[in-house]
Amino acid sequence: MTAPGWDVPALSSVLEPASREAECIVRLWWWFCGVSAAIWLAVMVFTILALARPNLVRSPRPQPEPGREPRLERSTLAATSLTVAILFALLVSSVSTGRALHASDAEKAPLRIQVTGARWWWQVVYPANPPSQSVETANEIHVPVGTPIVLELQSHDVIHSLWLPELQGKRDLIPGRPAELRFTATRPGTFRGQCAEFCGLQHAHMGLLVIAESSPSFEVWKAAQLRPAEPPTSPDALRGEQVFLSGACPMCHGVRGTPAAASRGPDLTHLMSRSTLGAASLPNTRGHLAGWVLDPQTVKVGSLMPPNPVSAADLQVLLAYLTNLK
């Protein structure tokens, strides 16, 4: 499901798995759902039968000796045994699913991606040796279909939780406690993820996208991300670069190939290659970008990005520069 005019999924569903791990989870979900539904139905049927028995009051059965009700004891024992057996079956299936989730695809070297949660966005780094070959982006994780992925999770500030419903279960990002999340995408697509642990004012606007694509498309994307920023050529973009570098932007943002090298906020080297702004809060269009740069507080109250009251002329050249960062 997508919002009108925006090619980004607005909802995610665990019932539409796109990874081996999510398939395990959804199988368990259906099994639990089926067993619970059967139990509910049985309880309803027996309740209705009990209510519909006509002659309980009018012709009471002969009472057994006081203190002993053999029939009641037998049925209680049977019901208890059945309950224990069902709970045990659910426990076994839950544990075996947990084990299946942790059994990684050993035959293939996994692709490791560092995902760091921050108020209120996701830093995404593809580490490499030498570090100059590493790729940094934000709020979008590109993965090749069929390759085991290991997300190395950490947090900058408070506790966050990464949830990619179509790909894996939740995993908390606790400051100082690195964690991992593994999955192997089985089909291409754009999947929406979300922070699943209340982390402050803009918890609800801490989304991200996972783009699963074929290996060749992934390599093309990665090669493009590896390049430094496109140098501005038009007079407007050149002036925009000066506005960008002389303003507050480089205190938080980095643009590779320029003196801006901060990493408190999302890296902007290839800003326009991403489809959203503000961690999946807005479509990444020139108009939304203008509003976001001028006053992020209107879209994300409490966001750590301050308003930038630049003049109309400066805004236009700044936009010319930013929209050149493809």
Ligand code: CUA
């Ligand atoms: Cu981060 Cu909720």
